[in-house]
Amino acid sequence: MMSEALNEESSPMPKLPIAAVVVALAGLADSIYLTVHHLTAEPVPCSIISGCETVLTSSYAEIAGVPLAAFGALAYFAAFSLALLAVFGDRRMWMIFGIVSSVMALFTLWLLYLQAFVIGAFCQFCLISAATSLTLFAIALISRFWRK
Numbered sequence: 532m533m534s535e536a537l538n539e540e541s542s543p544m545p546k547l548p549i550a551a552v553v554v555a556l557a558g559l560a561d562s563i564y565l566t567v568h569h570l571t572a573e574p575v576p577c578s579i580i581s582g583c584e585t586v587l588t589s590s591y592a593e594i595a596g597v598p599l600a601a602f603g604a605l606a607y608f609a610a611f612s613l614a615l616l617a618v619f620g621d622r623r624m625w626m627i628f629g630i631v632s633s634v635m636a637l638f639t640l641w642l643l644y645l646q647a648f649v650i651g652a653f654c655q656f657c658l659i660s661a662a663t664s665l666t667l668f669a670i671a672l673i674s675r676f677w678r679k
Contacts, residue, residue: 547674548625551614551632551667558663559607565600565656569593575656582652589650591642599642603660606635610667629671636668 568575569587577583586592592599610631617625639661646653 545618547670548614548617548628551628551670552611552618554663554666554670555607555611555614558660558667559604559611561656561659561663562600562604562607565660566598566604569598569600575654577655579655580653580658582646583654583656585652586646586650586654586657591645591650600660606631607663610635625674629675632664632667632671635664639664 565575565587567573569592575583575587594602610628613624613628613631617628642657643661646657
């Protein structure tokens with residue numbers, strides 16, 4: 532029994548859901564920030580690259596009047612919740628986390644394509660969201676293919 536506990540502690544599995552919780556919280560904060568700015572029509576300060584307003588005011592910035600960032604906030608909250616449940620040992624939630632992070636990654640790739648080739652501009656906050664989504668997907672992949 533003691534050796535099983537040690538194997539679980541040395542396994543990456545408990546650490547990966549914790550990492551996913553932290554990354555999902557960062558994505559949630561970014562998405563909420565963008566949603567609030569969208570709903571208040573307040574311009575987003577773009578200090579690293581130019582193009583935030585071009586992206587955030589494009590026709591792709593909302594679906595049926597709802598800011599795309601609000602959908603992102605929901606997705607990050609779901610990822611956060613699933614990862615947190617996995618931290619406490621619910622492996623089914625970790626499996627669902629893998630599915631959610633895969634969908635998020637695919638949608639992120641689509642949004643990156645839109646920024647690069649359709650809109651022709653990038654938003655630094657959108658790129659942060661892309662990095663967090665792809666990181667969540669990488670965490671799910673690592674947990675899936677990790678071999679002791």
